[in-house]
Amino acid sequence: MSLGEKLLDLRKKSGFSQEEVAEKLNVSRQTVSKWETDQTTPDLVKAKLLSELYHVSYNYLICESPISGDLTSIEMIVDEIDWTSAWSKKYPILSTYQGIKGIEIYREQISKMYDTFKKEYQFSDADTALVLKDILYQKYRMSKKKK
DSSP: OOHHHHHHHHHHHHTOOHHHHHHHHTSOHHHHHHHHTTSSOOOHHHHHHHHHHTTOOHHHHHOOOHHHHHHHHHHHHHHTSOHHHHHHTTOTHHHHGGGSTTHHHHHHHHHHHHHHHHHHHTOOHHHHHHHHHHHHHHHHHHHHHHO
């Protein structure tokens, strides 16, 4: 896969338009288009910024190694997994708690907390979920130690 093909694929998977990428990298939309069609290549600094924007290694962008491509493909697949269903096999409560009477109140409270937390700290959705999940895990560990 050429650099341009990788950039096009990564941009589409990330949900960005050419205009959005151009704005984030301080280049024109035409420049992004030329990168994606292999008419030109980004300089080293822009390539590094692109790797950060798309959450891939710099090596993945510049190397043609199938190993690094496979890793990116695996990462993309992992993002598509329904983790609730997958973890429900080990923890059946995950597939049944939604039917518990009154659970919706807690879902709404946690949703409000999530939105407030995200706005206050200006985290991405993924970072917000990860930090709140870690806070809950720390609470779980503390409660286990008390027993």
